[in-house]
Amino acid sequence: MKLVVQVKLLPTPVQAAALEATLHACNEAATWVSEVAFAYREFKNFGLRRLTYEQVKSGWNLGAQAAQHTIKKTCDAYATLRANLKAGRLGRPGSACYRRATQKPVAFRPLGAQPYDDRMLSWQIAERTVSIWTTGGRMKDVVFTASPTQLATLALYRKGESDLICQNGMWFLNATCEVPEAPLNTDPVDFLGIDLGIVNIATTSDGEIMAGRELNRIRARERSLRAKLQKKNTPSARRRLNKRRCKEARRAKDINHKIAKHVVAEAERTGRGIALEDLTGIRERVRLRKPQRATHSSWAFAQLGQFIAYKARKAGVPVVHVDPAYTSRTCAECGHIDRANRVSQARFTCRSCGFVDHADRNGSRNIRARAQELWRCGVESTAPAPPLRPRDGAGRKRSITASDARCASPGL
Known part of the structure; x- marks a missing residue:
């Protein structure tokens, strides 16, 4: 079962400035990629990468991994918007809310979340520090704080990407963990x-x-x-x-x-x-x-x-x-x-x-x-898996709404 563990970063003023510059660059690049996707009607990762990969790397000084994640983040945003339109969460076709959500490309906030993989982010859990990529180079010994339970979960089960988030002037890392489930009790007494x-x-x-x-x-x-x-x-x-x-x-x-x-x-x-x-x-x-x-x-x-x-x-x-x-x-x-x-x-x-x-x-x-x-009567447990939804422009795990995202046409 996938769970998200959030830890708080404690960067120095110089480190915080580097992280902020990195988020600004990544989200500015993602907004440009979104405009290209809107113009060419290309919303799939591989096709969009062919159109934008080199320009993203050179234009915003992003590394190879950061450029790929920026392009994939744009594709995920359009996939989420497409799902919301299909489910009717943005109103009926022809309504004002629906039109606002389908007349412009997705726009990302300057401090929106940015995904990091293990090539861009390494954890030193015992020392409670991380080494993280920024547009100014690799930044080591960024201190983070977490409870003993969170540290144990990170050490045992961390797997996959982590998201860098800035919220109200505070910095966080959301780490994905693959936590094992206990065997389901198939014979409850009551x-x-x-x-x-x-x-x-x-x-x-x-x-x-x-x-x-x-x-x-x-x-x-x-x-x-x-x-x-x-x-x-x-x-x-x-x-x-x-x-x-x-x-x-x-x-x-x-x-x-x-x-x-x-x-x-x-x-x-x-x-x-x-x-x-x-x-x-x-x-x-x-x-x-x-x-x-x-x-x-x-x-x-x-x-x-x-x-x-x-x-x-x-x-x-x-x-x-x-x-x-x-x-x-x-x-x-x-x-x-x-x-x-x-x-x-x-x-x-x-x-x-x-x-x-x-x-x-x-x-x-x-x-x-x-x-x-x-x-x-034979009904099994109806407990769903915890939702891991795509990120919105602020990095929160929720669906993109009309106020955060703008898309091109109802034919997405």
Whole structure:
């Protein structure tokens, strides 16, 4: 299983200037290659290399490996854009968003990520330094910092390319590691149901609530501050908004990691599988009042599902996604379905048998029961592999959108 380990570089001012000049040169060359690809309608690596390889090497003082990676990065960007157009993520053909994404070639940001292979980057893990190629020559003894777990993973499983990233003035290396998976538990004794919600982010069928009302108070305070800054709309307010956005994203990611780690560890310890709701397309299916929309869409539930999935694959824990329909209205004891069963957000009272329970725990028990039924019917683990998507102009692992990429025509 492929995982990405991110380590932080600690370059000196001279080293940082050399790294910055390297990213500027590589991304300027990639933008030129993109324009050539757009003009000649050539988006495949080999054909585009024949058109641009010599000019990239001589025009931007790039080495052979750097030039090849720059050309391949351009091809990957067009492949990602093509996939997004096909999937409808950039609107329907003829829409304004679709036209913006298909009328210009892909443009790369000056500090976009640059891939490095083992010829351009060597690791001295024991000394916590790297030797890295730059446009000014090979630069040795660039210090990096990482946790003991990350160092062990790098030493044992690092394989393939690494990406040089500059984000908010800080330098990172994203190293690809081929981590072995534990044998899948094909005979779980039971399932641990996980109910995802707005008030309580995750509730297990054991009755454990993770990230509940205390987190919601923090989220409400952040949302209020964000609204005030948006209303003010001055340059300093916009800078603070961007800073708050990054901080909120880091907090959500940290909490999702902690929830996923705890859930997988508990399932592995007890020999159980994990049952999750299949929330694909939930925003299109659910109709909400205007005051509820921001709360409903303000947590990264898809990210939480991805974290649980890849941690479960690594531990050999089966994961089954079930249909969430009516799990909050169904009695976990007698199976009676009634909208009136859900007395309030936190209270469930069955109108048929009188069973009383916490509403989220009742829902998680229904999710567990559905996973058990699916497993008895022969459904295997539905945990996907962790996505390793192409880089965007800033080096983040995600799909290119209309704001980052511009392409030539719908016929890509």
